[in-house]
Amino acid sequence: xxxxxxxxxxxxxxxxxxxxxxxxxxxxxxxxxxxxxxxxxxxxxxxxxxxxxxxxxxxxxxxxxxxxxxxxxxxxxxxxxxxxxxxxxxxxxxxxxxxxxxxxxxxxxxxxxxxxxxxxxxxxxxxxxxxxxxxxxxxxxxxxxxxxxxxxxxxxxxxxxxxxxxxxxxxxxxxxxxxxxxxxxxxxxxxxxxxxxxxxxxxxxxxxxxxxxxxxxxxxxxxxxxxxxxxxxxxxxxxxxxxxxxxxxxxxxxxxxxxxxxxxxxxxxxxxxxxxxxxxxxxxxxxxxxxxxxxxxxxxxxxxxxxxxxxxxxxxxxxxxxxxxxxxxxxxxxxxxxxxxxxxxxxxxxxxxxxxxxxxxxxxxxxxxxxxxxxxxxxxxxxxxxxxxxxxxxxxxxxxxxxxxxxxxxxxxxxxxxxxxxxxxxxxxxxxxxxxxxxxxxxxxxxxxxxxxxxxxxxxxxxxxxxxxxxxxxxxxxxxxxxxxxxxxxxxxxxxxxxxxxxxxxxxxxxxxxxxxxxxxxxxxxxxxxxxxxxxxxxxxxxxxxxxxxxxxxxxxxxxxxxxxxxxxxxxxxxxxxxxxxxxxxxxxxxxxxxxxxxxxxxxxxxxxxxxxxxxxxxxxxxxxxxxxxxxxxxxxxxxxxxxxxxxxxxxxxxxxxx
Numbered sequence: 158x159x160x161x162x163x164x165x166x167x168x169x170x171x172x173x174x175x176x177x178x179x180x181x182x183x184x185x186x187x188x189x190x191x192x193x194x195x196x197x198x199x200x201x202x203x204x205x206x207x208x209x210x211x212x213x214x215x216x217x218x219x220x221x222x223x224x225x226x227x228x229x230x231x232x233x234x235x236x237x238x239x240x241x242x243x244x245x246x247x248x249x250x251x252x253x254x255x256x257x258x259x260x261x262x263x264x265x266x267x268x269x270x271x272x273x274x275x276x277x278x279x280x281x282x283x284x285x286x287x288x289x290x291x292x293x294x295x296x297x298x299x300x301x302x303x304x305x306x307x308x309x310x311x312x313x314x315x316x317x318x319x320x321x322x323x324x325x326x327x328x329x330x331x332x333x334x335x336x337x338x339x340x341x342x343x344x345x346x347x348x349x350x351x352x353x354x355x356x357x358x359x360x361x362x363x364x365x366x367x368x369x370x371x372x373x374x375x376x377x378x379x380x381x382x383x384x385x386x387x388x389x390x391x392x393x394x395x396x397x398x399x400x401x402x403x404x405x406x407x408x409x410x411x412x413x414x415x416x417x418x419x420x421x422x423x424x425x426x427x428x429x430x431x432x433x434x435x436x437x438x439x440x441x442x443x444x445x446x447x448x449x450x451x452x453x454x455x456x457x458x459x460x461x462x463x464x465x466x467x468x469x470x471x472x473x474x475x476x477x478x479x480x481x482x483x484x485x486x487x488x489x490x491x492x493x494x495x496x497x498x499x500x501x502x503x504x505x506x507x508x509x510x511x512x513x514x515x516x517x518x519x520x521x522x523x524x525x526x527x528x529x530x531x532x533x534x535x536x537x538x539x540x541x542x543x544x545x546x547x548x549x550x551x552x553x554x555x556x557x558x559x560x561x562x563x564x565x566x567x568x569x570x571x572x573x574x575x576x577x578x579x580x581x582x583x584x585x586x587x588x589x590x591x592x593x594x595x596x597x598x599x600x601x602x603x604x605x606x607x608x609x610x611x612x613x614x615x616x617x618x619x620x621x622x623x624x625x626x627x628x629x630x631x632x633x634x635x636x637x638x639x640x641x642x643x644x645x646x647x648x649x650x651x652x653x654x655x656x657x658x659x660x661x662x663x664x665x666x667x668x669x670x671x672x673x674x675x676x677x678x679x680x681x682x683x684x685x686x687x688x689x690x691x692x693x694x695x696x697x698x699x700x701x702x703x704x705x706x707x708x709x710x711x712x713x714x715x716x717x718x719x720x721x722x723x724x725x726x727x728x729x730x731x732x733x734x735x736x737x738x739x740x741x742x743x744x745x746x747x748x749x750x751x752x753x754x755x756x757x758x759x760x761x762x763x764x765x766x767x768x769x770x771x772x773x774x775x776x777x778x779x780x781x782x783x784x785x786x787x788x789x790x791x792x793x794x795x796x797x798x799x800x801x802x803x804x805x806x807x808x809x810x811x812x813x814x815x816x
Contacts, residue, residue: 158174158180158181158182158183158261158262158263158264158265158694159182159183159185159253159256159257159258159261159263159264159265160174160182160183160184160185160264160265160267161185161186161248161252161253161256161264161265161266161267161268161277162185162186162265162266162267162268162269162293163186163187163268163269163270164267164268164269164683165656165681165683166267166293166340166682166683166686166687166690167184167185167186167265167267168184168186168683169683169684169686169687170265170267170687170690170691170694171184171240172240172687173687173688173690173691174691174694175239175240177688177691177702177704177709178691178695178702178709181241182240182241183240183241183242183243183256183257183261184240184241184242184243185243185244185245185248185252185253185256186242186243186244186245187244187245187246188244243255243256247273248266248268248273248276248277248280249280250280250284253277253280253281253284254284258281258284258285258288259284259285260285261285261288262288262289263288263289263290263291263694263695264281264288264289264290264291265291265292265293265690265693265694266278266281266290266291266292266293267291267293267340267690268293269293271293271294271295271296271299274292274293274294275292275294275303278290278292278303278307278335279307282307282310282311282314283310286310286311286314287311287314289334289335289336289694289696290307290334290335290336291336291337291338291690291693291694292335292336292337292338293337293338293339293340293690294337294338294339295339295340295341295565297339297342300337300338300339301337303335303337304335304336304337307335308334308335311335334696336693338686338689338690338693339569340566340682340683340686341565341566341568341569341682342569343685343686343689343690344566344569344682344685344686345566345569345570345572345573346359346361346366346573347359347685348566348570348626348628348652348685349366349434349570349573349574349577349579350366350368350434351624351626351652351678352558352574352579352623352624352626352650352652353434353577353579359434360700360701360703360712361700362700362701362712362714362740362741362769362788365433365741365768365769365771365788366433366434367385367431367432367433367434367712367740368431368432368434369388369429369430369431369432369703369705370384370429370430370431370432371391371427371428371429372427372428372429372430373427374426374427384430384431384432384433385430385431385432385433385740385771385772385773386430386431386738386740386772386790387415387420387428387429387430387431388413388414388428388429388430388431388703388705388710388790389411389412389413389414389415389428389429389705389708389710390411390412390415390419390420390423390426390427390428391411391426391427391428391429392411392426411705411708412735413705413708413710413735413736413792414710414733414734414735414736414737414738414790414791414792414795415734415735416732416734419734429703429705431703431740431790433771457533457536457537458536461529461532461533461536464529464532465529465533468522468525468526468529471522471525472494472495472498472519472522475494475497475498475515475518475519475522476490476491476494478511478515479491479493479494479512479515482509482511482512482515483509483511483512483515494515494519497515497516497519497520497523498519498520498522498523498526499523500520500523502516504516547593547596547597547602547603547605548600548601548602548603549602549604550582550602550604550616550617550618551602554580554582554602554618554621555618555621555622556580556621556622556623557579557580557581557582557618557621557622557623558574558579558580558581558582558622558623558624558625558626559581559582559584559614559617559618559619559622559624559625559626559642560574560581560582560583560584560626560628561583561584561585561608561625561626561627561628561629561634561635561638562584562585562627562628562629562630562635562654563583563585563590563591563592563593563595563596563603564590564591564592564628564629564630565591566628566654566682567583567585567592567626567628567629568591568592568595570626570628571583571592571595571596571599571601572595572599575599575601581601581602582601582602582603582604582617582618582622583596583601583602583603583604584603584604584606584608584613584614584617584638585603585604585605586605586606586607586608588605602617604616604617608629608634608637608638609634609637609638614638614641614642614645615645619642619645619646619649620645620646622642622646622649623649623650624649624650624651624652625638625639625642625649625650625651625652626652627639627651627652627653627654628654629654632655632656632660635653635654635655636653636655636664639651639653639664639668643668643671643672643675647672647674647675648672648674648675649675650675650676651668651675651676651677651678652678652679653677653678653679654681654682655679655681656681661679661681662679664679665677665679688701688702689701692711692712695711696713698713698714698715699711699712699713700712700713700714700788703790708792709792709793710790710791710792711790711791711792711793711796712740712788712789712790713788713789713790713791713796714786714787714788715786715787715789715799716786717781717782717783717784717785717786717787718783718784719783720799722798722799723781723787723799724781724782724783725780725781726780726781727777727778727779727780727781728742728772728775728776728777728778728779728781729777729778731781731787731789732777733795733798735792735795736791736792736794736795736798737789737790737791737792737795737796737798737799738789738790738791739772739787739788739789740771740772740788740789740790741769741770741771741772741787741788742769742770742772742775742779742781742785742786742787742788743769743770743785743786743787743788744769744770744775744782744785746782746784746785746786769786769788
């Protein structure tokens with residue numbers, strides 16, 4: 158594997174490939190001595206202010222918590238010497254050749270410059286047409302076009318290598334695929350899960366958010382909750398700290414992917430189960446449903462509506478009084494009342510006294526109607542002018558998420574929170590930020606202002622919030638917001654995005670010591686994005702890895718069509734205890750077996766597709782159709798056996814690396 162980058166994501170990705178997947182990695186960086194340097198360093202005054210704030214909190218705590226940092230910042234240490242490090246200022250032909258791209262199985266281009274990544278990808282595809290490419294881009298539409306272009310180039314190179322024969326279409330196997338990822342897109346599910354469930358160890362798959370949770374043994378006779386499925390039965394040494402670990406490194410008795418019978422017989426054993434992450438609070442009411450029964454409610458305030466109702470009632474009362482006192486026809490009496498109301502009737506000279514009194518009252522009512530009409534005109538105009546403006550947080554809002562920062566990452570997180578129906582209040586200092594347009598379009602309450610100024614967090618109703626996501630690009634701003642929010646709500650769930658590693662560790666330990674009952678998380682985009690990029694380097698089908706003791710379970714998405722181990726079989730028949738099991742099935746494709754082109758088409762965006770249906774929703778007797786896609790969890794051997802049963806080309810290193 159070859160990884161090229163200029164920030165902490167490259168180092169994190171190299172460590173992920175080495176530690177989780179056991180791959181040999183060549184890391185190409187501009188300088189091995191500087192694993193991370195923020196592109197926009199914070200001002201010295203702001204850094205001193207944050208250090209002083211942290212010092213005051215540290216002084217208030219008697220001792221520092223010995224708990225290690227949950228997740229350090231972006232400043233990752235360089236990988237060990239087992240990873241080959243190559244220094245190169247640019248990923249040109251010379252650097253890629255020296256890195257061994259011609260013989261590599263996969264290449265990741267994770268520079269913070271989209272144009273640089275595109276140029277390097279074109280060079281790498283020319284040097285090795287069978288190379289699997291993983292490219293970091295923020296622009297989704299450009300990424301889709303780039304994937305098609307590079308895959309087409311690989312297919313053309315395969316045709317030329319085979320002499321243009323009929324087999325050329327199969328010459329380029331799945332290893333030569335191109336995957337374009339955005340670090341903002343990949344970290345958004347983990348940050349959302351942190352705000353909802355307090356964890357970021359999640360895998361996003363076909364609209365589902367899944368996390369692996371370790372559960373202690375349950376007493377005999379009491380059934381345990383298996384979640385979506387039971388991933389592993391832990392050995393006794395994992396649950397008894399006084400028991401000596403076995404010579405096998407603590408893995409004796411570990412059972413991966415057990416069947417239901419094994420789970421039922423394993424009384425007193427700890428388990429690792431897979432759970433779905435979902436929001437259980439009060440969902441956001443769609444804007445089109447609010448006020449659906451009263452169209453005027455969206456245009457005029459309640460006070461103005463009551464004023465209009467009072468004037469209408471007065472006019473009706475005057476019309477009835479005119480009918481009863483003067484003996485005129487009811488319609489004619491109402492007509493005279495309206496003429497008097499708008500001061501266009503002749504004076505009631507020589508008329509009876511009741512008629513004169515009613516005319517005076519009608520004129521007075523007309524004077525009261527004039528300011529009401531003017532107010533209605535101004536309110537209607539203001540409503541239309543504020544239709545495109547940012548909403549203010551509602552007064553009764555509670556249990557919401559306060560999102561600080563609407564940059565690249567914050568914009569993606571806002572979209573995911575809104576899709577899950579989670580109430581959000583955004584804070585952004587820059588009115589021209591990337592996510593302001595999205596917040597305006599989604600009608601999400603947004604507070605414009607510097608969070609370090611007094612009153613900004615209060616305007617976001619931080620005292621009634623459930624969690625705070627501080628995702629701005631400035632460490633000092635995130636820290637100051639977290640400290641002030643904790644002073645207002647000590648048990649507030651806080652997630653900070655921090656870049657500096659040592660600073661992040663100190664912040665995490667200090668906040669944990671100062672507020673031991675509150676949940677604190679220190680996150681970085683590189684730490685959260687590295688697993689997704691690592692899974693893509695192992696193959697387009699790999700979505701992520703779940704470590705269990707010293708073993709690894711892979712979560713993969715596999716097409717049913719053409720796979721003899723899946724097509725036409727039930728979910729129960731696909732199950733192989735200890736190796737493979739199906740988690741969910743995407744049944745959104747139409748039931749048209751005569752249209753293989755539809756199955757070959759790229760899947761739609763996850764945000765536009767309904768979530769896959771879990772196995773317990775379909776039943777073990779569900780027969781997999783050719784157009785279905787299955788989400789499965791498997792060991793390396795189980796996934797290799799599954800791919801070995803489908804026809805593949807014999808390209809260089811095609812089969813071994815996919816397994």
